[in-house]
Amino acid sequence: MxxxxxxxxxxxxxxxxxxxxxxxxxxxxxxxxxxxxxxxxxxxxxxxxxxxxxxxxxxxxxxxxxxxxxxxxxxxxxxxxxxxTEPDPGIVRDAARVFLRHAAVSRRQLFEARMALELAGVTTATEMLTERGIATLTDALDTEQELMDRGVTLGHARNLHRVIAELAGNPAITLFVEVLAQLDEDMVQHEWESDEEPGQGRRDAAADSHAAHQAIVAAIVAGDAPLAQHRMRRHLQAIATLLEDES
Missing domain, CATH: 1.10.10.10 (Winged helix-like DNA-binding domain superfamily/Winged helix DNA-binding domain)
Known part of the structure; x- marks a missing residue:
């Protein structure tokens, strides 16, 4: 009983x-x-x-x-x-990152998802671009350069990807681009965490990323969506190569 x-x-x-x-x-x-x-x-x-x-x-x-x-x-x-109340997007992003890490998302899966989202975002951002949007993109590039001048070689680039996603006007794209970009950054940090000094290789990678961003923004401002897509694809492929699984 x-x-x-x-x-x-x-x-x-x-x-x-x-x-x-x-x-x-x-x-x-x-x-x-x-x-x-x-x-x-x-x-x-x-x-x-x-x-x-x-x-x-x-x-x-x-x-x-x-x-x-x-x-x-x-x-x-x-x-x-x-x-x-208004939900805090930061908490949502952190929860999504935790879930994906727990699910052991692979670098290849991360690359495929990010490629699809960011190519869609850059196309829409180009089509919807305004003068204010151009100013926002320019500010993002200037901020990126300032961070690089201070010796920041990790985390300096994520802001531009977020800005492009926001200019697309799609909250879903913005949320997941931020999540996936942060996961990319986490993976790079894991690879580099044993380095005591940034090293020339890291500075070169940061400079290449910045140059790619400048080219992407130039295509967006010119209103050339196919070129912006091409340059974004090439940039993300370079990131994927950097994160390529060791075999």
Whole structure:
């Protein structure tokens, strides 16, 4: 009888957790239905418990889930309630990087995904380019040069790839380009972590990357999407060669 009681208790616990996950999903749908208005109050705890028809314990577990996912947070006190929040993209990027590293993504898989995304991004960025976009690209190149002048040979180049993705106006491309570019950088850092000094090879690689970026930006500014694609492809192939698996 004791064992049955324990099993029943465990079953009840799992059922409550699943119910809380269901309620969290309903909260997310309600947030999206309302247009994901940051700062909007979905309702008080009492109102929402009544709306979703669950116990206070289940509702609070659901709130814990949506807070963890940065969809909303519970504000206490007068005028309080479940408040819609804005997700932090940095946390999303870090979670994606952790997952891909856990999944043991190969360098070849990383290269293939990055190639597809960045070629699509550079084409759209070229087609949608404005004067402000040109200024943003120029600033990115200037920043890159300044970092190189200070002796930074790793991490100086990732910003331009992010800028091009942002100019494409596709948040999905921007998110995953940043994730994959950071993973590339992590792999390079792993290869170089035993070096005490940057060395001429690292400085040459940084200079080659910067020259490739200048050529890509020139093609984008000229409105030549096929040339921009060609130069981006050649640049990413050079990165892939740098990261080529030892066999």
């Amino acid at each position: 004791t064992d049955n009681g324990k099993n029943g208790s465990a079953h009840t616990g799992r059922g409550s957790q699943r119910l809380a996950e269901t309620v969290a999903g309903l909260i997310e749908k309600d947030i999206m239905k309302e247009g994901w208005r940051t700062g909007a109050v979905l309702g008080s705890e009492r109102d929402l418990i009544e709306r979703y028809g669950v116990s206070r314990a289940v509702f609070r577990e659901a709130v814990r889930l949506v807070e963890h996912h940065q969809m909303a947070r519970m504000r206490r006190g007068p005028g309080g309630g479940l408040v819609v």
